[in-house]
Amino acid sequence: MNAANIPLDHLMLLSCMIFVIGLAGVMMRRNVLYILMSLEIVLNAVCLAFVSAGAHWGKADGQIMFMLILSLAAAEVSVGLGLILQIHRKHGTLDVDRLKELQG
Numbered sequence: 001m002n003a004a005n006i007p008l009d010h011l012m013l014l015s016c017m018i019f020v021i022g023l024a025g026v027m028m029r030r031n032v033l034y035i036l037m038s039l040e041i042v043l044n045a046v047c048l049a050f051v052s053a054g055a056h057w058g059k060a061d062g063q064i065m066f067m068l069i070l071s072l073a074a075a076e077v078s079v080g081l082g083l084i085l086q087i088h089r090k091h092g093t094l095d096v097d098r099l100k101e102l103q104g
Contacts, residue, residue, distance in 0.1 A: 011052035019045035032087065032094045036080045043073045
């Protein structure tokens with residue numbers, strides 16, 4: 001069975017659209033949890049770009065970068081959720097604007 005031949009341009013366009021959606025989420029959201037979720041969307045867009053370029057050129061480099069980004073994302077989630085729990089316990093909110101006011 002042959003793999004579907006999707007042009008690299010279409011995959012890169014999809015990756016760019018997902019990246020822009022994630023970037024817009026980072027810029028517009030006020031909740032720290034939603035900001036971290038938007039960062040995950042950005043990382044997934046980069047992973048899609050690496051894997052599609054690697055598949056287009058017939059190299060395993062894109063999949064290697066995907067594994068590296070995947071491990072980075074797992075570490076970011078664990079540290080980020082730990083920080084979110086501590087911020088919520090200390091301040092009672094996850095709103096970025098309210099946290100800026102509490103700095104003093």
